[in-house]
Amino acid sequence: MTELHPLLISYYDEIDPPKRYAYLKEYAEAVGSGMTPADAYRIALFNARHSASNAAGLFGIFGKSKARGNNAGSGNDSSVPNPPGELDVFLREILVMLTIYKNGGPFPKRNRKDVLSSLDTLRLDERPARDKECEEVLYLETRNAIKRYFFTCQDYSYGRKLLGLGIAKPEERERLRCFDTWGFSLGLARFLDLTEEMELFCRAANDEYCASVDGVESLESAYKKLGGTEKKR
Numbered sequence: 001m002t003e004l005h006p007l008l009i010s011y012y013d014e015i016d017p018p019k020r021y022a023y024l025k026e027y028a029e030a031v032g033s034g035m036t037p038a039d040a041y042r043i044a045l046f047n048a049r050h051s052a053s054n055a056a057g058l059f060g061i062f063g064k065s066k067a068r069g070n071n072a073g074s075g076n077d078s079s080v081p082n083p084p085g086e087l088d089v090f091l092r093e094i095l096v097m098l099t100i101y102k103n104g105g106p107f108p109k110r111n112r113k114d115v116l117s118s119l120d121t122l123r124l125d126e127r128p129a130r131d132k133e134c135e136e137v138l139y140l141e142t143r144n145a146i147k148r149y150f151f152t153c154q155d156y157s158y159g160r161k162l163l164g165l166g167i168a169k170p171e172e173r174e175r176l177r178c179f180d181t182w183g184f185s186l187g188l189a190r191f192l193d194l195t196e197e198m199e200l201f202c203r204a205a206n207d208e209y210c211a212s213v214d215g216v217e218s219l220e221s222a223y224k225k226l227g228g229t230e231k232k233r
Contacts, residue, residue, distance in 0.1 A: 002136060012140050015148040017050050017084035024081045035079060038133035044077050045141050048124050050084035090145035093118040098184040101191070112192045119197060128200070135200065142204040146181070150212055153177045175226050181209050182223040191231050
């Protein structure tokens with residue numbers, strides 16, 4: 001992996017969009033005319049992920065929306081990042097894939113199409129397929145989004161029981177976090193036969209999960225240790 005500038009280390013470690021914006025803006029100003037194609041893609045991803053024009057909200061989770069379909073076109077290249085809006089498109093697509101895994105229904109071909117659409121939204125364009133450094137940028141951005149998802153899992157509302165009235169114990173929330181992470185990555189890839197297409201996403205999910213739990217060798221091993229099983233087709 002390419003050695004990162006200290007500002008980029010802080011950028012990828014941070015999950016708060018305004019703070020990430022400040023780090024990325026400072027980095028862009030520091031490199032100036034020395035900006036690489038990977039840097040341009042990094043800024044394009046940030047703008048597409050956090051653009052204020054993506055103010056449609058989370059309704060796209062439960063069906064195709066015009067706003068969701070247009071996200072891939074909202075990250076036009078710029079030498080500086082744009083101030084972030086309210087919606088995190090990457091986090092939304094993670095929830096889309098989790099919803100598909102849990103409640104996909106009887107039409108796997110449609111589910112497959114929806115997951116490929118989510119992957120296209122995350123990728124933005126074909127640069128990761130052509131440039132290894134851009135692929136690394138997408139991997140790091142995906143890990144950051146999954147890290148932000150993990151932060152939401154710390155809330156007491158996560159994993160509520162008994163019609164939302166009972167609060168799950170910490171160990172129950174942790175088990176559910178593992179199951180959900182496996183579900184929207186490895187589980188979904190296998191169930192829809194998208195292992196190759198989701199390779200980068202699954203690798204990011206695995207690595208971020210392992211970084212969040214001491215002594216875990218892989219997301220797969222943690223899932224099986226906690227009693228997880230394969231979802232049958």
